[in-house]
Structure formats: structure tokens, C-alpha cells
Amino acid sequence: MVDRRSVLKSLFIASGVAALAPLFPLGKFLTPEAQSSYPRQKVGNINNIPILGQLFVTYPRTGDPTKDGDPFRQFLIIRTGENEVKAYSRVCIHLWCLVDFKKERDLIECPCHGSQYRKEDGYAVAGPAAKQPNRYLPILKVEIDDEGNIYAIGIEGEIGYGR
Ligand code: FES
Known part of the structure; x- marks a missing residue:
């Protein structure tokens, strides 16, 4: 069925x-996320994100506004510590609305049907996303250099379907 x-x-x-x-x-x-190799692109600086603040980034960035506006290229980075971040796809694994982090509830939330994800690992804990077979938001893999620059280096999981 x-x-x-x-x-x-x-x-x-x-x-x-x-x-x-x-x-x-x-x-x-x-499947932009299914590329065999990803570029290393600077997407921000951790010093510009408050603790428990978030930054929305586009990856992989192409410079073409049409491609870069694709929801499947949209990610959120949450600063979770002095030199630590968590970064996920913004595409909800239910029906692909864009999620964001709600500091007051300490959860990543979807505005469409109420799905909620843990910031620690992107696991869906409530709403229809919690009924999907793969309950984790895809991860944006990042590195942070000595100056706090954040570089996106790849994606883990399948955008829109989880991991
Ligand atoms: S699209 Fe996110 S809960 Fe339905």
C-alpha cells in the first residue's frame, strides 16, 4: 500500500x-547529498553564533541563486558549546518543511505538523517524523579551525529521508 x-x-x-x-x-x-565527493566550503564562524544560537547555511553553495535556494541545500548549525556545534539538514523527514532550533524548548522543530528532533543527535522524538523508518535528520559534517571558521565538508544521510 x-x-x-x-x-x-x-x-x-x-x-x-x-x-x-x-x-x-x-x-x-x-540526490545532491549522494555525491561521492563534497567541496570543503566555509559556512560561517562559531564566534558569530551565540551559545545555543543557530545559523542557517547553504551547502554545497554554487553561486547560482536558483540552485542555492533549493531546500535540499539548506542546513542549520547550532552552537552547543565553546568550540562545538551540531549541524543538520533543515528538511523535515516527514513532508519536507524546513525545521529550525527552538532554544526555549531545546528542540529542533518543524512548523508544519509538529515534529520535534533532539539537538544532540537529530533524532525525531515527537510528531509524524518520529514514525518514519529513519528517524534522524541528516548531518552536515563540519570542521572548525583555530580561528573559529566553520567548514562544511560533507553530508551524512539522505536529505528528506533521514539516516
Ligand atoms: S513536514 Fe515536518 S512534521 Fe510534517
């Missing part, structure tokens, strides 16, 4: 691919 989520995602992909097919190689549009 096909569930509503699968149907919606299929429709989204079909309509998006149809509209964007002339612009993107199909494989790249569907």
Missing part, C-alpha cells in the same frame, strides 16, 4: 523534475 507521504514526495519530485529538468542533470537534482 502506498502511503500519503510517498505519494506527496513522488508528486513533488515529478513536478520539480519536470520544471527543472532543463536546468539540472536528473541525478544531481534528486
Whole structure:
């Protein structure tokens, strides 16, 4: 039996691919996260993020506003310590709304249907995302240098589907 989520995602992909097919190689549009190698790109500086603050970043950045505006390239970085961050895809694993971190509840939340994720590991603890087979938000892999510069170096998991 096909569930509503699968149907919606299929429709989204079909309509998006149809509209964007002339612009993107199909494989790249569907799975930018599945690239075999990722660029190392500076995405921010930890000293500009307050403790328990968040920064939204685009990765991999191309310089093309259309590609860079793709929700599948949107990530959030939460500063969790003096020299520590957690970074995840912003795409909710339920139906692909964009999540953000709510400091007052110490959770990453989706505005659409109330899914909540732990900031520590991106695990869905409530809402429809907690019923998905892969309950963790994909990770944006980062490195921080001696000056606090944050570099994105890759992605772990499948954007929109978790890990
Ligand atoms: S899209 Fe439904 S809870 Fe996020």
C-alpha cells in the first residue's frame, strides 16, 4: 500500500523534475547529498553564533541563486558549546518543511505538523517524523579551525529521508 507521504514526495519530485529538468542533470537534482565527493566550503564562524544560537547555511553553495535556494541545500548549525556545534539538514523527514532550533524548548522543530528532533543527535522524538523508518535528520559534517571558521565538508544521510 502506498502511503500519503510517498505519494506527496513522488508528486513533488515529478513536478520539480519536470520544471527543472532543463536546468539540472536528473541525478544531481534528486540526490545532491549522494555525491561521492563534497567541496570543503566555509559556512560561517562559531564566534558569530551565540551559545545555543543557530545559523542557517547553504551547502554545497554554487553561486547560482536558483540552485542555492533549493531546500535540499539548506542546513542549520547550532552552537552547543565553546568550540562545538551540531549541524543538520533543515528538511523535515516527514513532508519536507524546513525545521529550525527552538532554544526555549531545546528542540529542533518543524512548523508544519509538529515534529520535534533532539539537538544532540537529530533524532525525531515527537510528531509524524518520529514514525518514519529513519528517524534522524541528516548531518552536515563540519570542521572548525583555530580561528573559529566553520567548514562544511560533507553530508551524512539522505536529505528528506533521514539516516
Ligand atoms: S513536514 Fe510534517 S512534521 Fe515536518
